[in-house]
Amino acid sequence: MADRRSARVAALRDGLTAAHIDALVLTSLPNVRYLTGFSGTSALLLVTQRDVHFITDFRYDTQVRDEVGDLATIRIEQQSLWTGLWNLGASLEGVEIVGFESAHLLHRDFQRLLTDGTRWQWRPQLNLVEALRESKDADEVALIRRAGEIATRGLAKTLKEIRPGMSELNVAGILEHALRDEGSEEFPFPAIVASGPRAALPHARASSRVIERGDLLLLDFGAQYKGYCSDVTRTVVVGRASSEQREIYDIVKHANAVAASSVRAGMKGQDADGLARRYIEERGYGDAFGHSLGHGLGLEVHEAPRLAKTVETPLGTGAVVTIEPGIYRPGWGGVRIEDDVHLAASGPEILTDFTRELLEVA
Amino acid sequence: MADRRSARVAALRDGLTAAHIDALVLTSLPNVRYLTGFSGTSALLLVTQRDVHFITDFRYDTQVRDEVGDLATIRIEQQSLWTGLWNLGASLEGVEIVGFESAHLLHRDFQRLLTDGTRWQWRPQLNLVEALRESKDADEVALIRRAGEIATRGLAKTLKEIRPGMSELNVAGILEHALRDEGSEEFPFPAIVASGPRAALPHARASSRVIERGDLLLLDFGAQYKGYCSDVTRTVVVGRASSEQREIYDIVKHANAVAASSVRAGMKGQDADGLARRYIEERGYGDAFGHSLGHGLGLEVHEAPRLAKTVETPLGTGAVVTIEPGIYRPGWGGVRIEDDVHLAASGPEILTDFTRELLEVA
Numbered sequence: 001m002a003d004r005r006s007a008r009v010a011a012l013r014d015g016l017t018a019a020h021i022d023a024l025v026l027t028s029l030p031n032v033r034y035l036t037g038f039s040g041t042s043a044l045l046l047v048t049q050r051d052v053h054f055i056t057d058f059r060y061d062t063q064v065r066d067e068v069g070d071l072a073t074i075r076i077e078q079q080s081l082w083t084g085l086w087n088l089g090a091s092l093e094g095v096e097i098v099g100f101e102s103a104h105l106l107h108r109d110f111q112r113l114l115t116d117g118t119r120w121q122w123r124p125q126l127n128l129v130e131a132l133r134e135s136k137d138a139d140e141v142a143l144i145r146r147a148g149e150i151a152t153r154g155l156a157k158t159l160k161e162i163r164p165g166m167s168e169l170n171v172a173g174i175l176e177h178a179l180r181d182e183g184s185e186e187f188p189f190p191a192i193v194a195s196g197p198r199a200a201l202p203h204a205r206a207s208s209r210v211i212e213r214g215d216l217l218l219l220d221f222g223a224q225y226k227g228y229c230s231d232v233t234r235t236v237v238v239g240r241a242s243s244e245q246r247e248i249y250d251i252v253k254h255a256n257a258v259a260a261s262s263v264r265a266g267m268k269g270q271d272a273d274g275l276a277r278r279y280i281e282e283r284g285y286g287d288a289f290g291h292s293l294g295h296g297l298g299l300e301v302h303e304a305p306r307l308a309k310t311v312e313t314p315l316g317t318g319a320v321v322t323i324e325p326g327i328y329r330p331g332w333g334g335v336r337i338e339d340d341v342h343l344a345a346s347g348p349e350i351l352t353d354f355t356r357e358l359l360e361v362a
Numbered sequence: 363m364a365d366r367r368s369a370r371v372a373a374l375r376d377g378l379t380a381a382h383i384d385a386l387v388l389t390s391l392p393n394v395r396y397l398t399g400f401s402g403t404s405a406l407l408l409v410t411q412r413d414v415h416f417i418t419d420f421r422y423d424t425q426v427r428d429e430v431g432d433l434a435t436i437r438i439e440q441q442s443l444w445t446g447l448w449n450l451g452a453s454l455e456g457v458e459i460v461g462f463e464s465a466h467l468l469h470r471d472f473q474r475l476l477t478d479g480t481r482w483q484w485r486p487q488l489n490l491v492e493a494l495r496e497s498k499d500a501d502e503v504a505l506i507r508r509a510g511e512i513a514t515r516g517l518a519k520t521l522k523e524i525r526p527g528m529s530e531l532n533v534a535g536i537l538e539h540a541l542r543d544e545g546s547e548e549f550p551f552p553a554i555v556a557s558g559p560r561a562a563l564p565h566a567r568a569s570s571r572v573i574e575r576g577d578l579l580l581l582d583f584g585a586q587y588k589g590y591c592s593d594v595t596r597t598v599v600v601g602r603a604s605s606e607q608r609e610i611y612d613i614v615k616h617a618n619a620v621a622a623s624s625v626r627a628g629m630k631g632q633d634a635d636g637l638a639r640r641y642i643e644e645r646g647y648g649d650a651f652g653h654s655l656g657h658g659l660g661l662e663v664h665e666a667p668r669l670a671k672t673v674e675t676p677l678g679t680g681a682v683v684t685i686e687p688g689i690y691r692p693g694w695g696g697v698r699i700e701d702d703v704h705l706a707a708s709g710p711e712i713l714t715d716f717t718r719e720l721l722e723v724a
Contacts, residue, residue: 040565058652059564062692100469107472107486108464124469173542180535183570186552202421203402208545290420330424 004139005071008035008132013049015128021099023048023092023120024128025085028104030299031129033227036068044081045072046088048095055084082112089119099125127304134296134304135318140228141342144298144320145351147184147230148340150223152354154178155234163362164213164238168193172206175221184223188231188301192220199235199333202291202326213239213362216333222301229301231322232352233338236359248327249335249358251283255325256337259293260350263323265343269311276325277309285327294322297340319343320351366501367433370397370494375411377490383461385410385454385482386490387447390466392661393491395589398430406443407434408450410457417446444474451481461487489666496658496666497680502590503704506660506682507713509546509592510702512585514716516540517596525724526575526600530555534568537583546585550593550663554582561597561695564653564688575601578695579723584663591663593684594714595700598721610689611697611720613645617687618699621655622712625685627705631673638687639671647689656684659702681705682713 012035016024026032026045033039035047040060046053054072056064061076068074077084089095100113102124113122136144157178162171172193179187194204196215204218211217220233235252237245255276263272273293280289292308296319305315307323315321324338337356342349374397378386388394388407395401397409402422408415416434418426423438430436439446451457462475464486475484498506519540524533534555541549556566558577566580573579582595597614599607617638625634635655642651654670658681667677669685677683686700699718704711 102470103468105469106465107467107469110469169542173539177535177539180531183531190548
């Protein structure tokens with residue numbers, strides 16, 4: 001672990017050199033975790049070509065020493081992490097031009113740089129650490145696979161308990177309970193449990209709607225293990241499926257299978273998206289697939305790369321991405337089938353193992 | 363509801379006048395929800411002295427019309443909400459000086475204002491809407507009380523099921539399941555379930571630690587109802603309490619009771635904090651109460667005001683605040699008892715109804 005983190009810091013230093021900055025202040029907690037292993041919620045990190053300085057508050061005094069150890073010089077600040085940074089600045093030599101994370105710094109805190117941080121010249125930076133995070137190593141892939149196992153085991157338990165007459169909130173409760181029992185540390189995002197016509201809403205969460213026999217039931221949820229996330233969707237029918245439900249389901253299932261087996265590192269994001277979209281369009285449902293095919297995941301449930309119509313960037317080797325085609329018909333319902341796929345150099349490797357056949361539950 | 367929202371927009375307009383700005387761009391989703399009722403996760407709001415303009419994406423086409431209705435002119439943007447704002451700008455008259463929410467705008471988006479938003483002069487603003495939100499009306503207090511009932515009913519169910527040999531994650535699962543069954547829409551924050559020595563960690567979350575007979579068990583969690591949050595902590599003993607556990611518990615219980623019955627609107631944040639802190643100090647545990655007494659809650663689980671040693675601002679009339687004294691001893695464990703209290707003009711009103719006696723469970 002210590003070696004891996006040192007290698008990551010070394011790779012970031014190459015990034016600093018290329019960006020012509022002497023140091024970088026990090027305010028993104030997932031970026032800080034990636035570089036140092038710290039899992040708490042209060043941190044400022046300063047990485048220079050020579051040192052790594054970690055600033056946190058008294059609540060994490062024990063934890064930061066356990067997790068970060070001697071990778072960084074640790075400062076515990078009583079008042080504000082920023083005060084710690086300015087105090088630290090007074091003792092640093094050879095640091096003049098300092099980057100900050102433009103996508104992870106609020107304007108309010110940016111103003112601190114201009115008022116209290118005048119010792120340094122500031123340069124906004126984008127994606128210096130995110131670019132490193134895109135390509136997962138074998139240990140990271142194993143953790144995402146484990147988070148996927150927690151998710152799919154929780155789903156298997158949940159599907160056995162679903163009955164007509166339960167609300168979506170009841171089902172969310174059963175699912176979250178099962179995910180906890182399987183070892184999920186937290187939930188990467190609030191579970192979507194959407195039944196009947198609500199399955200057509202792309203961002204439905206869970207409601208008090210009571211599930212009826214014959215409903216489509218869409219479950220989109222994730223688990224977290226040692227910080228790494230999974231993100232899975234399955235759609236089932238409560239009771240017996242109609243022929244129309246089967247027809248739509250089979251199109252989405254085929255789109256999922258084509259995309260998950262054909263997606264490759266090096267492909268443009270828009271070409272990956274097209275793998276599923278072209279097939280759904282051919283079947284006449286192009287307008288009903290209103291979101292993009294997928295996104296990267298790792299320490300965050302949405303990270304680089306993006307698999308979408310407008311994205312010309314190629315998918316990085318080693319990325320883990322979701323493949324989540326769907327068809328949504330307002331008033332009728334919707335179907336989405338989502339898996340997590342590792343883009344290994346040798347080809348795609350599906351990390352979420354759960355049947356993609358249409359299940360009739362209850 | 364429509365009238366209440368219109369009154370809120372009118373109050374914000376008084377704030378614009380006082381700040382010498384013609385309009386405000388809002389990027390904080392809780393602030394947008396407070397003003398418009400919108401519960402989705404994609405929104406830009408522009409409030410001028412004459413109009414309210416709401417920009418969201420296609421996913422919320424139906425929802426925004428249901429929730430916001432004719433309070434605002436609605437634009438659905440395909441690409442970026444910011445593009446929608448610049449297009450809108452071209453048609454607005456009499457708007458020159460525009461505020462933005464400094465505490466809710468990332469530097470990356472701030473740069474958009476300077477590159478694409480040059481039609482307007484920009485002025486950073488702090489707390490224009492947050493200040494309105496601090497004082498809750500009767501309907502808001504009722505929603506927080508309801509979120510408190512969901513939380514305490516969920517807790518009552520959970521305590522009946524706890525047994526030695528369960529992990530903290532198991533207990534979190536039982537608790538979250540019960541909260542869902544009672545109607546919690548989401549979880550305002552990840553539940554803290556901390557047992558034995560882990561109860562001494564101020565930010566423990568839930569772990570795979572197995573609960574043993576004789577452990578203190580601290581549960582800090584919340585529920586959400588129609589957007590409004592509750593935040594409750596109880597500490598129990600699994601099995602029979604020792605005399606030392608009882609002694610510490612009674613000090614915290616008394617500190618909670620003193621503070622919850624004596625806190626008043628108009629009191630400085632530091633004086634409110636002192637209500638509990640003084641008593642804990644007198645009993646010799648001042649160093650073991652390492653965090654502040656409480657915080658406001660409403661649409662967010664942490665909002666204005668703050669009840670802390672360094673805060674000279676008075677608590678607003680109508681605010682709802684947590685009262686959460688604690689004593690933590692590294693290696694031994696900790697006790698915290700937290701309630702939500704409405705600071706009515708007539709005095710404090712406790713919204714979370716659950717025994718504060720020491721419970722021995724299992």
